[in-house]
Amino acid sequence: MDKGKIVALEDRIPKLKEQRRRKANRRLIILLCLFFTMIAVVAYVQSPLSHVKKITIKGNELLSTEEILKKTKISKDTNIWSVKKDTITSTLKDMNVIKQAKVTIMWPNTVMIEIEERNKLAYLESDNSYFPVMENGKVLKDREVAEIPVNAPILYKFKEGAILKEMVTALDELPVEVRNAISEIHYTPKKTDQYHISLFMNDGFEVSATLRTFAEKMVHYPSIISQLDPSIKGIIDLEVGSYFKAYELEADEAEDLEIETDKGEG
Template identity: 50%
Template sequence: MEKGKVLSLEDRIPKIKEHRRKKANRRLIILLSVFFLLIVVVVYFQSPLSHIKEIDIQGNKIASKEDILSISGLEPGGSLWNINQKNVRKKIKKLPEVKDIDVKIKFPNTVEVHIKEHSSLALLMNDHRVQPVLENGQVLQEKNSLLMNAPILIGFKEDEILKDLISQLKDIPTEIYYSISEIQHDPKNTDPYHIYLYMNDGNEVNATISTLAEKMAHYPSVVGQLDPNIKGVIDFEVGSFFRAYENEGEDMSEEGER
């Protein structure tokens, strides 16, 4: 046996008692902490802090806050912890205007709803009503918050032709898109997709929907070759031709193939 001091039982008992006392104190502190935590949780759930005080809706320009709240199922006074964020997102995305949505609970009692909407690309004239047409082809009921710079569509129906047009408008460069004042559907026997575009600069464009974005990309260069004091029709249906209004009875003069 190695040399060293051997503690007697009498010497060891006080240290064992001290160790047991400290261990018992730690257990007591843990139990008291859990007890008080449970009390705090119970008080919290019974207090107004656990109920929805504010619903903050952001990002909506077309869909109204009233419509979003109504379909979401959220309401002030409801329990914060009964909110199923996945279900709330699913409900709100039923609105045709809504492209994406994020729902967050912000301490202590606020629900934040961040909306991303489909862009409104045109205004459909239908039975003397003006209806926004979204980038996904959906036609909405009349809204107060319309895009005033969006092209007005005349003679269109809610069908595949309209959806094809919207698909083309998405691909037109922004500066050219905003220069379009009105688009009129003028179907022909040989081309049910034939349209006329009336531009803000006073010119008119003769085109077909299937090649609209491709041909309209050349609009600035074609107009740049023309006398700014002479307005007329630019034909993009086949090539690129210009006919001045005052020479409407004459043959079109070719400005160049595109």
């Protein structure tokens, strides 16, 4: 063997000791870092620093911020680590008003709640009070409006159930401009038609229709009134075909005016 390559054991021992000392020091430093990190985390979790400092709510119109906060049970005393997003989302979606909900935690201590409310399509009249009716047919009985609403059709003689649900579904299918043109809808069933309704429009016309074909025919309302003299008011009959009868004509001399509808509309 090449004698120049031979290293005496007593020369290697100091180097081995130094390597072991360095490794031990690194392990100690790592353990100390982990220890102090754990202490810091525990101190943070137990201190007010980990409490929710800001709650942001977006998308609510019918519901107040206070109502949503009460439902979620989140406050500025809530620990950010205890906020369960899925549970809160599920709780919010149990409310008739809310269609979708999303909860986001923004570190270090902010909670954002984004909600999508169901569309309010009408108001239901009951004992001179008015209650919002949502797109799913649910009536918000805890949101009574004392004054006559002007931002949605008012429903008279309707009750919660299949007829109301069908009415709301039909309204939801109408273009917004047509829906906004309706002032009142009265449930006026006949012996021959349990689905008959009478509408009073903001422009002064009255519409006689059946729920079975209401959405299909009412979508043509702008085309229908464009063929009528706006100074002569009357009833537009959409039950079978489309006919107009003026109020001012006597019953024995009145003639129905057949109205053409643009089948390409809607």
